Amino acid sequence: MMVRGIKHATGDGLLMAQRAGAGLKGMGGLMALHIAAVDGVETAAGQPARVVPYAISINRDGKRFVDESAGYVPMARQCFRSLVSLLRWCSTSRCAKASRRA
Amino acid sequence: MQTFARLGRPVHQADSLEELAAMIGVSAEAFVQTVSDFNAAVTEGATPGAPPPKATLATRIETPPFYAFSPLMPGITLTFGGIMINERAQALEADGRVIPGLFAAGEGAAAAFFHGQIGIGNAPALADVDGPKIAGLDPVANGRLGDFQAVSHFPDGLATVLRHGILLVV
Structure with missing residues (x-):
């Protein structure tokens, strides 16, 4: 059963069970980032995953950012890396501005 | 395409x-x-x-x-793990004590890990062998669904809820 991208996979079941006192196990695997690029509306059915290795994937700047033939996990990691560096850039530039003001 | x-x-x-x-x-x-x-x-x-x-x-x-293809967004595939359960699909506290009335199956449960194997996508692990039977329950006769938000995602009722392994409260 393919559950990738289904709208119900939000983790609220896990949170509710936790609220009832349940333990979770094996969640460290989540850090492997098994997260694929899916359509923004049809998140479960619209998945160009089979096309990606043959195509190029670009970010909002129009630039490539990952080896598309390496699969969806490296792609997810790269996306998160960009996000982290973006956040870092935002916070440091804010710091720089703040320190100039100070 | x-x-x-x-x-x-x-x-x-x-x-x-x-x-x-x-x-x-x-x-x-x-x-x-x-x-x-x-x-x-x-x-x-x-x-x-x-x-x-x-x-x-x-x-x-x-x-x-x-x-x-644009725009695309991230779609989560699996978590690998989930709610701790025993062989009767009863949810467990972190120390192994059973939580009365709370069951979990399918993708929401750490079933593959319960069996001591590292498996990918444990959704079928319990769903295929009939979650409520494992739990030793007749959910239709004896059970009631919790008023959990997750349950309301599944309009097809109990069968779908069990198939997707969302929590069942009896």
Whole structure:
């Protein structure tokens, strides 16, 4: 059963069970980032995953950012890396501005 | 692309890269440069010199029409783990004590790990062998569904809820 991208996979079941006192196990695997690029509306059915290795994937700047033939996990990691560096850039530039003001 | 057509979702198509860039909202200049750098780097099905390199399945992008899937968003596949359960699908506290009345099955449960194996996608592990039977319950006769928000996601009722392994409270 393919559950990738289904709208119900939000983790609220896990949170509710936790609220009832349940333990979770094996969640460290989540850090492997098994997260694929899916359509923004049809998140479960619209998945160009089979096309990606043959195509190029670009970010909002129009630039490539990952080896598309390496699969969806490296792609997810790269996306998160960009996000982290973006956040870092935002916070440091804010710091720089703040320190100039100070 | 047939799937997207069936879903009524757009696959952008254009006869020029500039046109395609406009459709997906990226800078035409940057996009054309990216494609041109990529094409120039293609050597025997790879692009060792491209930033970043592509190890295999690299072919030049030069014959229109050009296609783009956009926008895309992240879709989670699995968590690997989940709610701790025992062999009767009863949810457990972290120290192994049973939580009365709370059961979990399917993707929501750490079933594969319960069996001591590392499995990918444990959804079928309990769902295939009938969650409520394992739990030793007749959920239709004796049970009631919790008023959990997750349950309301499944309009088809109990069977779907169990198949998807969302929590069942009896």
